[in-house]
Amino acid sequence: MQHLTYQTLEGTMGALSHETLEAFAQHIRGGVLTEADSGYDEARAVWNGMVDRRPALIAHCLGTQDVRHAVDFARVHQIRVSIRGGGHHIAGNAVADRGMVIDLSRMRSVRVNAHEHTARVEAGALLGDVDHETQAFGLAVPLGINSTTGVAGLCLGGGFGWLTRKYGMTIDNLLSADVVTADGQLHEISTSQEPELFWALRGGGGNFGVVTSFEFKLHPVGPLVYAGLVVYPMAQAEAVLQAWRDHAEKAPRELSVWTVLRQAPPLPFLPESAHGQPVVVFALLYAGDPAAGEREAAKVLDYGTPLGHMLGTQPYAGFQTAFDPLLAPGARNYWKTQNFQQVSNDLIDEFIDAAQALPGPECEIFVAQLGGAAGEIGDTDTAYAGRDANFVMNVHGRWRDPAEDERVRRWSRQVFDATAPFATGGGYINFLTEDEAQRTDTIYGHNYPRLQQLKYQYDPANLFRLNQNIQPAPLAKSA
Secondary structure, X not given: OOEEEEEEOXXXXXEEEHHHHHHXXXXXXXXXXXXXXXXXXXXXXXXOOOOOXXXXXXXXXXXHHHHHHHHHHHHHHOEOEEEEOOOOOOOOOOOOOOOEEEEOOOOOOEEEEOXXXXXXXXXXXXXXXXXXXXXXXXXXXXXXXXXXXXXXXXXHHOOOOOOHHHHOOOHHHEEEEEEEOOXXXXXXXXXXXOHHXXXXXOOXXXXXXXXXXXXXXXXXXXXXXXXXXXXXXXXXXXXXXXXXXHHHHHOOOOEEEEEEEEEOOOOOOOOHHHOOOEXXXXXXXXXXXXXXXXXXXXXXXXXXXXOEEEEEEEEHHHXXXXXXXXXXXXXXXXEEEEEEOOOOHHHHHHHHHHHOOOOOOOOEEEEEEOOHHHHHOOOOOOOOOOOOXXXXXXXXXXXXXXXXXXXXHHHHHHHHHHHHHHOOOOOOHHHOOOOOHHHHHHHHHHHHHHHHHHHHHHOOXXXXXXXXXXOOOOOOOOO
């Protein structure tokens, strides 16, 4: 092959000579793949099966210096570039079609300092990698709920899960980070070193550079916690959702109870007659003494008459994998997200109406309970906005047959529209699909102009644009 064609930042096509590509590959220790190489199709695949993009080249970075070379190469040749950590993002932003993927997926080291209660985590690490290492010391970082999610993307967009009410969001536990900016320079940032860039990184996504490692604060968790599921029939939905809402208002911050409306999977603790039927699922975890957790969970059992439940003391790291089978890679996915300060009776009615029209057995509406420590951080203290959200909804369209694409997406959008009158107008930036670019500035709210100015400072040419993009803009001059 004499030349490799690629898409430029401006959308035109450029070309790299074989010699130029070979010289670049010498600097990337994990190797560089093109379409002609074995392993290419596996390397370009991501979690969302709807994403089928063909990058011109994939640079497997093994460390910060590899990343610096990759960023320099992309900038010099004006190559459309994407950053891959776990490859779990719904919009498929990890893969630049006809561009270059800076692939960090082999950088999965997690180093725990048990004495200082900190962990240094490389950017390709998955949630399961972190839980495996930290739980060996009875410690944890507040992360998400699916062990195959990448830490980097989760953190840079905010990050919430079972520990958020007690210990805050993932970004609230970020102590420092190493980031390579668009000029190829490495920055070690924290609240005392380049605090403005550190502020932007905590919620601003991949807009400001390639983070190669994170330093997190750890908290005592487990290794055993009280957690599990309680399932109710849809016929009781109104009563049990209202009971859940009322319980959530006064629940201790150690307790997180999320609700999921979907068709019942064939769980062993449910009667066979319930399999495939619409149900209301309450998933819960108590981040504290398991005996206290059992007492709190008993209130969830009193919401109504359950079809079945599976509650008990279990390893925290194990519960972090509980939903992996329902979120395995390869299915087609389309999401819509809303933030709510409260769950009114009318909003509950909308949830129930939507659940009665579920377009498939893998589709669901889940509502996460937040508040607690996450809501005690000021809206301008980090780039992440939406601290007033006590609940976050994800309308999760998930299916297999491409012929169902439009039907499932239409249902997802209808649920979004129906719940909009009850929402704050914000949403979780990590849940935005590729057709929702117009929501980015709304979600960041009054933080958006500051983010634009920092984007202009660190990435004026918008090299890092394959994300929920923040448009660079200089500081407005005073009149």
